[in-house]
Amino acid sequence: MSESSSPSTALRDRSAAAPRRSRPVALVIAAASLPMFMATLDNLVMTNALPVLHREMGASIEQLQWFVNAYTLAFAGAILVASALGDRFGRRTVFTVGIALFGAGSLFAALSSDPGQLIAARAVQGLGSAAVMPLSLALLTGAVPAARRALAIGIWGGVSGLGVAVGPLIGGAIMEGWNWQAIFWINIPVAVVAIPLAVLVLRNDFGARARIDVPGAVLAAGGVLALVHAIVRGNDDGWDSLGVIAELALGTALVLAFVVWQLRSKAPLVPLRLFRDRSFSITNVVGFAFSFGTFGSVFILIQYLQVVQGATPLEAAVQTTPWTIAPMFVAPLAGILASRVGTRILLMLGLLLQAVALAWMAIIITPTVAYVDLVVPFILAGVGMGLVFAPSATALLATLGLVDHAKASGVNSTVRELGVALGTAVMTAIFVGAGGQLLPDHYVDAARPAVFTGAAVLLVAAIAARWLPAGRGVHGATETPAAPESETSAPDPIAAESDPAEAVPAEADPAEAVALP
Numbered sequence: 001m002s003e004s005s006s007p008s009t010a011l012r013d014r015s016a017a018a019p020r021r022s023r024p025v026a027l028v029i030a031a032a033s034l035p036m037f038m039a040t041l042d043n044l045v046m047t048n049a050l051p052v053l054h055r056e057m058g059a060s061i062e063q064l065q066w067f068v069n070a071y072t073l074a075f076a077g078a079i080l081v082a083s084a085l086g087d088r089f090g091r092r093t094v095f096t097v098g099i100a101l102f103g104a105g106s107l108f109a110a111l112s113s114d115p116g117q118l119i120a121a122r123a124v125q126g127l128g129s130a131a132v133m134p135l136s137l138a139l140l141t142g143a144v145p146a147a148r149r150a151l152a153i154g155i156w157g158g159v160s161g162l163g164v165a166v167g168p169l170i171g172g173a174i175m176e177g178w179n180w181q182a183i184f185w186i187n188i189p190v191a192v193v194a195i196p197l198a199v200l201v202l203r204n205d206f207g208a209r210a211r212i213d214v215p216g217a218v219l220a221a222g223g224v225l226a227l228v229h230a231i232v233r234g235n236d237d238g239w240d241s242l243g244v245i246a247e248l249a250l251g252t253a254l255v256l257a258f259v260v261w262q263l264r265s266k267a268p269l270v271p272l273r274l275f276r277d278r279s280f281s282i283t284n285v286v287g288f289a290f291s292f293g294t295f296g297s298v299f300i301l302i303q304y305l306q307v308v309q310g311a312t313p314l315e316a317a318v319q320t321t322p323w324t325i326a327p328m329f330v331a332p333l334a335g336i337l338a339s340r341v342g343t344r345i346l347l348m349l350g351l352l353l354q355a356v357a358l359a360w361m362a363i364i365i366t367p368t369v370a371y372v373d374l375v376v377p378f379i380l381a382g383v384g385m386g387l388v389f390a391p392s393a394t395a396l397l398a399t400l401g402l403v404d405h406a407k408a409s410g411v412n413s414t415v416r417e418l419g420v421a422l423g424t425a426v427m428t429a430i431f432v433g434a435g436g437q438l439l440p441d442h443y444v445d446a447a448r449p450a451v452f453t454g455a456a457v458l459l460v461a462a463i464a465a466r467w468l469p470a471g472r473g474v475h476g477a478t479e480t481p482a483a484p485e486s487e488t489s490a491p492d493p494i495a496a497e498s499d500p501a502e503a504v505p506a507e508a509d510p511a512e513a514v515a516l517p
Helices: 007-017 025-057 061-089 091-110 115-143 146-177 187-201 214-237 242-264 272-276 278-307 313-319 326-341 343-364 372-397 402-433 444-467
Strands: none
Touching (some): 025 091, 025 146, 025 187, 061 091, 061 115, 091 115, 091 187, 115 146, 146 372, 272 278, 272 402, 278 402, 326 343, 372 402
């Protein structure tokens, strides 16, 4: 039988000829963003709950770190595999499985009775989130026409900002009016709504169906876990102890082995050719530094309001609202402006504002500082975060084809979560090394150098962003994904509306190309 008459070719021909069902862009954005909102909200709720868990569970400082890091490490270790599974078995399929797994982890967390159980539950949540976060962006960019993509990414970033804004408020209100377990119960109805919405609205598009790189996944996960665990235990065991040195050496060796394996693998988890793209490479450097500096500092500062100033979880959430609510409004505007002024200037400005805000807070925090003195740096920090969220997503995919979007987003999500894990571990190590304790009289002097470190890292990120291309739009919409043998695998990119310009492979539209300086 000739190739032109084979059943698989006939299936692709029928798929390509079938009418494309139009889906409202608003529904597509909602279906892709709601699970991401759930994951973002839950992570920040957990940060606000740490002092409560310290009191009610008797959790140590190290265990408080692992409530955060169990999630981020599971996320970082599984995200590349999840992206590859999405390419092979369908991105919507893996996306919905991730939502279900996140819901199961939330149930397990709500029923936990000791720190060990809660750490394990957070790891399960991280595994679910690994399938949600990168595929959310890939499904969105593949389902929205190029002309509306920057706006859609801006709204997507705004939803993430909404999770930042309302997460502490919801968590504080629930913990004050009910108990800490309820911060996990609220995820269950969200997951129940999100799964059918995704199935009904999103197409199950595929990437290249390559074999899963299991050795690469093991090397990457093992290396990251060893490095973070060594940093977490460094202060307790001593940085010159044999165990810590051995773990640091092992982690470094595994990470280097992962890079060598990716160069040799026929189906790498991380196609290293992506790093030849300057926008992709610099965005990942910026994303790591942003997560390291920002969320490591948040881990210290949000506990300052409760431990030192005696605020309840709800009071602390209300007090940080000028910081957390700003991204909800700024991120969509930044997504719109990215196509006009370029991503580079927005990212540099956002990182600088965040660095200034953190340095300002580090200077003025004392046991008796007036809340009004914190408002302006809180606002600056929030505006800075909002200017980073959407433009960084736009810059990441600016010159990549749709076939690479899932893996590119997976790499970036991994890098950012590693930033969260290492930032939290390093800031806590600085805090503990300076004599910090979860007591009012032993907190501020140790918190100050940790937050200054976060500000310095963000300043370095702003400098690195200077090397981004001065692009003013999202290109990469014209590359045709691999055509799997599925009814959802028409050779043109999936679009929420009919877009003739994207229906066949074509040269890049010069109006959408990223201009290099």
